[in-house]
Structures are given as C-alpha cells and as structure tokens.
Amino acid sequence: MAQTAQTTGSFFNAIKERRSIYGIGKQSPVSDQRILEIVQEAVKYTPSSFNSQSARVVVLLGEHHDKLWDITRDVLKAIVPADQFESTGQKMDAFRSGYGTVLFFEDMKVIEGLQGQFPTYQDRFPVWAQQSNGMLQLVVWTALEGEGLGASLQHYNPLIDAKVKQQWNIPDSWELIAQMPFGQPTATPGDKQFQPLEERVKIFK
Template sequence: MSQATTIQSSEFLTAVKHRRSYYGIGNKKVVSEERIQEIVGEAVLHTPSSFNSQSARVLVLFGQHHDKLWSITTETLRKIVPADQFDATQQRMNGFAAGYGTILFFEDESVVEGLQQKFPTYKDNFPLWSLQSNGMLQYVVWTALELEGLGCSLQHYNPLIDDEVRSAWNVPKEWKLIAQMPFGNPTQQPGDKSFEPLEKRMKVHQ
C-alpha cells in the first residue's frame, strides 16, 4: 500500500482547519532548528508548481538574522509612517521580532521569464501561476509548522524592504520577495474566526 493511501483526508482537513494566524509569539524553542529546516525543505520539494517550474525560493532566518530583518523593517517603516502614528507600528514590529525565526518567500524571476520565452502562448499567465504556487508553498509551511506547535503569521512588507534584504543576505537579484512568515511559540490564542455562508461561496451541479 502506498503512503498516499494510508493518509486519510480527514487528517489533512483537520490540519487545514487548525491553522490560524498567531500574532502573539515568543522565542522559546519548541522544535529544533534542524526540524524546522527539514519541514521547509520538504515543503519546497513537494509543493506543486506550473510546468514543474520549481521557481519558489526561501530564506530561513534564526537568531540575530531574524532580529536584523525586523530591525530593517522597523527602520524602513519609520521613514514613511508619521511619528505620531508610529507607536502602533513599533508594537507590531516588536511582536514579530519576539518570535523564534522568520521565513522569507521569493520567486526566481529568471525561471518565470525562461518559461515565458519557451512557451509564449502562456506568457501572461506564468507570473500569476508562479504566485499561486508560492502561495501554496506558504500554506504548506504554515500548516506544517503549526502542527509542530509553532504559531505563524504571514506578512507583506515587500517591496519596501527588498533592497536591504537583498544586500543583507546576498540574495540573488533574480529573487523577488513575496512574503515574510515570522514564527515562534504561541503566547496568545488567535481570535474567533467568522465565515461567510458556504452557500454563498460554493456551488454544485449534479
């Protein structure tokens, strides 16, 4: 019996329903850094992509590198957020910095451009498809880390921080920053989640 047939859809959907955004996180060690790297690596390898392009890239930051990212983000925002409104921004940045690490998600634009040249019929679709695949990767990582007892949220301070991130960690110029995922041990529970009626969002013909 293959591995695929031994995993029930109910187990998967339980994990899907369990995943939430955690904004209260700490830097307590929940699982090893090696385990986190393993999870992210498995997600990168096995998340599907259009034409098997495998254009997603990730950068995992721990310790001082994690701290540096949120320092860069804080100082970038300080330049554009009015001083009398910055306290709320500072608190939000402190909350992300309080975590154990951050995962940065990128798309390698050279891969996308190569596909556009090779398959001109779908030229306009490849950028969209690459973002769809990257979103799936983010979701896989997010859900898997939560199953390990970590809390995560997804942030988007790109393109404001792109240049400094590229310089600080020698990121190839072809990598376009898509999202940032701070994670850590949950220090507070997420709020209640509301749902639009399913009948409004799903139609069935049979």
Template structure:
C-alpha cells in the same frame, strides 16, 4: 505529526502572540522547509519557489530593517502603534522569507510565448501553495505564525544582508514562534454563498 490533514487545515491560523521559543529543533524547522520546497506543485514543474530561513540574530535584524523602513513613511504620531506591531513579529523565534525566481518565470515566458501573461500569475499561485504548506507544517509542530508583506520596503536590505540573487523576487515574510496565546475568533461566510454544485 499526529493530526489528520483536515484538523491541521482547520487549526492553521494567524497567531500574533509568539515567543522566542520553539518546541522543535532548528534542524526540524529546516526539514519542514526542505520538504515544502521539494513537494510544492508548480506550473510546468517550474520549481520557481525560493526560501531563506532566518533564525536568531538574523531574524531580529530583518525586523529591525522593517521597523526603520516604516519609520521613514509612517507619521510620528502613528509610529508607536506600527513599532508595537513589528516588535510582535520580532518577538518570535524565526522568519521564513518566500521568493520567486524571476529567471525561471522569464525562461518559461520565452519558451512558451502563448502563455507569457500567465507565468507571473502562476508563479504567485505556486508561492501561495508553498507558504501554505510551510505554515500548516509549522502549526503541526506546535509553532504559531502569520504571513506578512513588507516586500517593496525591505527588498534592498534583504538582498544586501543575505546575499540573495537579484532575480529572486521577495513575495512574503512569515514570522513564527511558540504561541503565547490563541488565535482570535474567526467568522465564516455561509458556504451556500461561496460554493455552487451541479450534479
């Protein structure tokens, strides 16, 4: 990792063109996951984040599940475009699945009832931080990624195929691989419309 933090933040982008290659080993990818899960901050140090890393045939199977789930709800005329999109994710090297352990969330709700309504929100926020750390770390190592949300459609398939506990709530999917092209152009809203400073 030779980039400074701000460069890494700037260069982390949604990369849709990815291949079944990786510039780093599977062991290094797992190191990134381990580090991210270990050091992601969480409310009340709940450590509620859970991750499943899918490589090889497991990665391909996830996107087969997604494709078939979408086939049932997308009209036939529109499906080829949908299938092309899913194939672009499947063309990657692997996928990171992000979950939040609902037993942890419920346990905190019971222990601290005054904050009961906040714990699900804080759990989602912690997951967002975890996703960002993984994403930026993958970018640092030369991998492109995007963040997808087909949870709700594939949860049952995921739980059955990879034996995830029922209390693990699927939050997001991150397909990744060696980039085959750059990220698209990005427009930025004026900062003076988004930030207020009082001295």
C-alpha cells in the same frame, strides 16, 4: 479506505488548526533541523506550473531573524508619520519577539525563461508562480502549526526588498513575496468568522 479517510481527516484537521498567530515567543518546541526539514520538504513537494520549481525560501533564525525586523522597523519609520508610528512599532516588536522568519521568494529568471520558451502563455507565468508560492506558504504554515509553532503571513515587500537582498546577499533575480514570522504561541487567537458556504461554493450534478 478507513486508512485513507483517517489520513484525509488528519489533513483537514491540520488545515483547520492553522491560524494567524501574532503572539509568539523566542522559543521553539522543535529543533532548528526540524524547521529546516519542514521547509525543504515543502519546497520539494509543493506543485508548480510546468514543474518550474521557481519558488525560493530563506529561513532566518536567531540574530538574523531579529535583524529582519530591525530593518523593517527602520524602513517603515522613515515613511510612517511619527504620530502614527506607535502601533507600527508595536507590530514590529511582536514579530521580532518570535523565534524565526521564513522569507518566500520567486526566481524571476526561471519565470522569464518559461515566458521565452512558451510565449503563448507568457502573461500567465507570473500569475501561476504566485499561485504556486501561495500553496507553498500554506504548506509551510500548516506544517509549522503541526509542530506546535504559531505563525502569521506578512507583506512588507517591496519596501524592504533592497535591504533584505543586501543584508543576506540574495540574488537579484529573486523577488520577495512574503514574510512568515513564527515562534511558540503566547496567545490564543479569537474565534474565526465564516461567511455562509452556500454563497461561496456551488455544485452542479
């Protein structure tokens, strides 16, 4: 029991330490192989409805990481008014200054297959897939934090979807869900504010 409590405590400590880190640099305290292992383990063990395993992930490092944020900058520059682009450009520079980016996708071919196989739940499978993908994002995010990497979660989809698929030859059935730039933290986040738990959690016994 003591070991179980210790393990649970370590898990919640990791959850508490995970934060949105926007100040990141082009260094990593762990190897590229370790980053790949984290992502692979997360993809393998994160649960999914009907064990669909519909999540897909692409890890971009080095020039590929830089290219993603160059693409995003170009797409946004074409739609954001010039007099408002400075802050957007600064955000792109901040993400580009990181070590890498994890791209999260859902394979719609898998989801559509389940919809056909189980028509009673066909309207729920996209929702369940998003929930599972959210769990995957949290697992990767927390694991990266545990290795000394800072990260944040971004959503420039669907604006960049077509160019991302073209650049990295992503299958058409993969739908982009989120982008997670990461790197060695260069800034400490401020204190996080919490709403009263009494308003958010109820227990009946």
